[in-house]
Amino acid sequence: MxxxxxxxxxxxxxxxxxxxxxxxxxxxxxxxxxxxxxxxxxxxxxxxxxxxxxxxxxxxxxxxxxxxxxxxxxxxxxxxxxxxxxxxxxxxxxxxxxxxxxxxxxxxxxxxxxxxxxxxxxxxxxxxxxxxxxxxxxxxxxxxxxxxxxxxxxxxxxxxxxxxxxxxxxxxxxxxxxxxxxxxxxxxxxxxxxxxxxxxxxxxxxxxxxxxxxxxxxxxxxxxxxxxxxxxxxxxxxxxxxxxxxxxxxxxxxxxxDFSTPENTQTMKVSHTGHIRYFKDLYDEVHKGDRLFELRDIQTLEVLEEGRAQRDGIMTGIAYQPVTAPGLAVCYVSEAELLAEPGRKFTKMEEGWHLA
Ligand SMILES: [Zn+2]
The missing domain is CATH 3.40.630.10 (Zn peptidases)
Known part of the structure; x- marks a missing residue:
């Protein structure tokens, strides 16, 4: 009821x-x-x-x-x-x-x-x-x-x-x-x-x-x-x-x-104007060396630069701008701790925890 x-x-x-x-x-x-x-x-x-x-x-x-x-x-x-x-x-x-x-x-x-x-x-x-x-x-x-x-x-x-x-x-x-x-x-x-x-x-x-x-x-x-x-x-x-x-x-x-600090987060900035193609989505796992994006010139379609992870972690931010500009932070990779995953049994809260 x-x-x-x-x-x-x-x-x-x-x-x-x-x-x-x-x-x-x-x-x-x-x-x-x-x-x-x-x-x-x-x-x-x-x-x-x-x-x-x-x-x-x-x-x-x-x-x-x-x-x-x-x-x-x-x-x-x-x-x-x-x-x-x-x-x-x-x-x-x-x-x-x-x-x-x-x-x-x-x-x-x-x-x-x-x-x-x-x-x-x-x-x-x-x-x-x-x-x-x-x-x-x-x-x-x-x-x-x-x-x-x-x-x-x-x-x-x-x-x-x-x-x-x-x-x-x-x-x-x-x-x-x-x-x-x-x-x-x-x-x-x-x-x-x-x-x-x-x-x-x-x-x-x-x-x-x-x-x-x-x-x-x-x-x-x-x-x-x-x-x-x-x-x-x-x-x-x-x-x-x-x-x-x-x-x-x-x-x-x-x-x-954790609360972001420069020590646990890599901020990825670009140095060109162009269209960016990401190869990881938000919160995907990232390993050091992974290619995260490439950026193409709008006139020539040439690849101007690419971004690679310098650390392990997850993607914690992706820019919403469709067109980049020099200096724009296009994504972030942050240190992350895995708490749960599909296929692994989830630990429930303690029985009786709410009764005290
Ligand atoms: Zn709100």
């Missing part, structure tokens, strides 16, 4: 905004898992795949409790923008178009390049005094669904060729690896005050609390090609936490990369 909770809030203009949460109670006691999505309004994959996942889980054939909040920030999703600037001139969104060539452009000059804004819901978690609609929503969601969760998966999207998991703490690694996402990018475990309002950071602080952020690969668009992958990641998470039986099913190797 799926229980629906709805809470209505009012924005600065008095407009009523309703947020929906679903709770499915399993057939036996067990961990509490919360799946959050739609904090950022240009990230639609989680919000779109979660109704299907909830329907699949509705019979409650699992241990524990599942909370699903598919659209945490409805007015931001409605305008397809990162946050909802309730005190600004909302009509300016009509003149906004997204381009990855001006990724951080903000119609209200409140983007990540300009300032720190408390409109960004994912900076407000577990902070009782945060103002505004986003503050009120996170306060409710934290007290009802997140503060006591053992496991939190926060679904986002970025602009990349593939999904990635962001994780701040080593203790989350088993849980993070179960998602089956090819790369787990370790983030600063000791971030600044602002970044500490991140749900995955706050959600990891309790002794039996594990929280990670899964980023799908496309913003400002629908990403249907990843919905099944996303649902399988959530099934795997429940399986790894022993909420369900069976085995974790992953389709590709899972790598961990």
């Amino acid at each position: 799926m229980e629906t909770q709805r809470r209505t809030f009012h924005d600065a203009n008095g407009r009523a905004i309703t947020v929906t949460a679903w709770t499915i109670r399993g057939a036996a006691p067990g961990p509490v898992m919360t799946v959050m999505a739609g904090q950022h309004g240009m990230e639609h994959s989680g919000p779109c795949l979660l109704p299907e996942f909830a329907q699949e889980m509705e019979p409650g054939n699992f241990r524990g409790t599942l909370h699903i909040i598919p659209c945490a920030n409805p007015p931001a999703l409605e305008i397809d923008y990162e946050f909802y600037p309730e005190h600004e001139d909302l009509s300016r969104i009509k003149d906004y178009y997204y381009s990855r060539f001006r990724h951080n452009y903000c119609p209200w000059n409140l983007g990540r390049d300009n300032t720190v804004t408390l409109y960004n819901m994912n900076r407000l978690w577990n902070r009782p005094d945060m103002p505004g609609l986003a503050g009120e929503i996170t306060r409710w969601l934290w007290s009802e669904f997140c503060g006591n969760a053992n496991l939190i998966i926060d679904l986002h999207c970025l602009q990349a060729r593939k999904p990635v998991v962001y994780n701040c703490f080593r203790k989350n690694l088993l849980f993070a690896a179960a998602l089956g996402v090819q790369r787990i990018a370790m983030c600063d475990p000791d971030p600044d005050e602002n970044a500490r309002g991140n749900l995955a950071w706050q959600g990891s602080l309790g002794r039996n609390s594990y929280a990670v952020c899964l980023e799908f690969s496309v913003q400002h668009a629908l990403g249907e090609h990843e919905y099944e992958f996303g649902k399988q990641a959530l099934r795997n998470a429940m399986c790894a936490a022993r909420m369900t039986g069976g085995e974790v099913k992953i389709a590709n190797p899972v790598w961990k990369t």
